[in-house]
Amino acid sequence: MTYRIDPQFIAEQNTRAHQQLQSDYEALAGVLSRRGCDIETLTRQAQAFAVALPSWGVGTGGTRFARFPGHGEPRNVFDKIDDCGTIHQLTRVTPGVSLHFPWDRTTDARALREAATRLGLHFDAVNSNTFQDAAGQAHSYKFGSLTALDPEVRAQAVAHNIDCIELGHALGSKGLTVWIGDGANFPGQSNLRGALERYLESMRAIYAALPSDWLVFIEHKMFEPAFYSTVISDWGSSILAAQTIGERCKCLVDLGHHAPNVNIEQIVARLHRFGKLGGFHFNDSKYGDDDLDSGSINPHQLFLVFNELAEAEANPRDGFNPSYMIDQSHNVTDPIESMLSSAEAITACFAKASLVDRAALHGAQEANDTMMAFQALRRAYNVDVAPILAMARVEAGGALDVLAAYRASGYRARKAQERKAVGLGAGIV
Numbered sequence: 255m256t257y258r259i260d261p262q263f264i265a266e267q268n269t270r271a272h273q274q275l276q277s278d279y280e281a282l283a284g285v286l287s288r289r290g291c292d293i294e295t296l297t298r299q300a301q302a303f304a305v306a307l308p309s310w311g312v313g314t315g316g317t318r319f320a321r322f323p324g325h326g327e328p329r330n331v332f333d334k335i336d337d338c339g340t341i342h343q344l345t346r347v348t349p350g351v352s353l354h355f356p357w358d359r360t361t362d363a364r365a366l367r368e369a370a371t372r373l374g375l376h377f378d379a380v381n382s383n384t385f386q387d388a389a390g391q392a393h394s395y396k397f398g399s400l401t402a403l404d405p406e407v408r409a410q411a412v413a414h415n416i417d418c419i420e421l422g423h424a425l426g427s428k429g430l431t432v433w434i435g436d437g438a439n440f441p442g443q444s445n446l447r448g449a450l451e452r453y454l455e456s457m458r459a460i461y462a463a464l465p466s467d468w469l470v471f472i473e474h475k476m477f478e479p480a481f482y483s484t485v486i487s488d489w490g491s492s493i494l495a496a497q498t499i500g501e502r503c504k505c506l507v508d509l510g511h512h513a514p515n516v517n518i519e520q521i522v523a524r525l526h527r528f529g530k531l532g533g534f535h536f537n538d539s540k541y542g543d544d545d546l547d548s549g550s551i552n553p554h555q556l557f558l559v560f561n562e563l564a565e566a567e568a569n570p571r572d573g574f575n576p577s578y579m580i581d582q583s584h585n586v587t588d589p590i591e592s593m594l595s596s597a598e599a600i601t602a603c604f605a606k607a608s609l610v611d612r613a614a615l616h617g618a619q620e621a622n623d624t625m626m627a628f629q630a631l632r633r634a635y636n637v638d639v640a641p642i643l644a645m646a647r648v649e650a651g652g653a654l655d656v657l658a659a660y661r662a663s664g665y666r667a668r669k670a671q672e673r674k675a676v677g678l679g680a681g682i683v
């Protein structure tokens with residue numbers, strides 16, 4: 255039997271700080287009610303919110319220089335599921351897991367699905383991987399995958415994506431995320447028009463294999479591993495491709511995949527306008543695709559993204575149901591702790607966006623009252639919603655203080671005993 259945190263232990267931990275929480279919650283209820291907001295409604299909304307966990311995020315990540323693994327890291331997809339189960343047990347807002355193939359390939363999909371169900375988890379969008387060569391594959395992706403000049407390489411990359419759909423289908427997933435590293439490192443290396451043409455052709459073949467209740471997400475990224483040009487480099491390329499490929503092809507926004515200072519909330523509004531907003535990979539960054547913890551560098555931007563999502567939800571277009579996923583690489587922290595803290599930061603921005611006085615915001619916008627429009631946002635952003643999130647978790651059986659409960663449980667030390675050290679490990683290198 256692998257170690258799991260006893261629900262009784264969490265309940266006991268919660269009892270210690272419950273009186274304090276109750277009084278903070280009541281004080282906040284008073285503040286919010288003077289603004290016409292009902293704290294109970296906000297608590298229910300926070301409980302209904304969900305963000306999926308990346309299987310690759312529970313292992314320690316590395317940079318292109320080194321990886322410094324921690325103790326008790328997951329050795330395989332079943333261990334990863336266990337860690338995700340623990341995160342969800344404490345947060346209650348992370349019931350989905352996004353798998354990455356072939357990293358998470360299993361020969362026993364049924365056992366994996368059952369293990370997830372036992373932990374109250376389900377599988378969110380699955381990810382294909384043609385940005386590196388898998389052991390034993392016939393053709394190399396060194397010069398591209400879905401856009402490679404060699405038709406056999408393209409066929410292999412398409413087949414891998416279809417394989418991911420089949421595996422995901424067996425696991426109950428409903429989406430495929432396609433991010434490719436294809437591009438060029440030198441001017442002249444690649445025919446820019448030809449590469450895009452081949453991409454569209456390959457994606458059409460993948461789309462043809464998509465079950466009718468599935469979506470395929472195109473994830474763009476400005477650079478890395480290609481340092482001169484990337485085939486799907488920005489939201490413009492992404493939406494044009496998605497519109498060309500088909501109705502169930504949508505765009506996925508990874509917060510780290512843009513040029514510095516790009517207005518991501520505006521991209522959200524644009525994609526929504528054309529019914530192409532498929533989902534998010536949440537993380538934060540200072541210089542590039544740093545994969546830092548959500549809200550650790552620019553929490554205000556995260557709030558503005560959620561504000562745009564709240565606007566989109568109030569004005570649904572072709573259905574509004576974006577997939578929310580975390581996509582981070584944890585190099586120096588315990589990955590579980592990073593994910594606990596990130597889930598809280600993301601939910602906090604969601605809750606703050608729900609607090610925006612939309613009538614005041616829209617009224618000020620229409621009157622060209624710039625300062626009051628901004629104040630409508632600032633007033634919501636400045637609210638400390640921590641008591642709402644803590645109460646939402648406690649009522650749902652989660653931890654009042656996720657990090658304190660996790661540390662007190664000794665989970666990582668127990669896993670270090672159970673799991674032998676892993677060589678390469680589970681994180682991104």
Ligand code: RM4
Nearest residue numbers: 316317318319320321541
């Ligand atoms: C660093 C730096 C150092 C080099 C390593 C490999 O970015 O440039 O000089 O030794 O890379």
Ligand code: RM4
Nearest residue numbers: 381433473508535581682
């Ligand atoms: C990429 C991108 C993808 C993720 C890989 C591991 O930069 O964000 O979503 O699958 O990293």
Ligand code: MN
Nearest residue numbers: 473508535581
């Ligand atoms: Mn991503």
Ligand code: MN
Nearest residue numbers: 508510511543
């Ligand atoms: Mn990334």
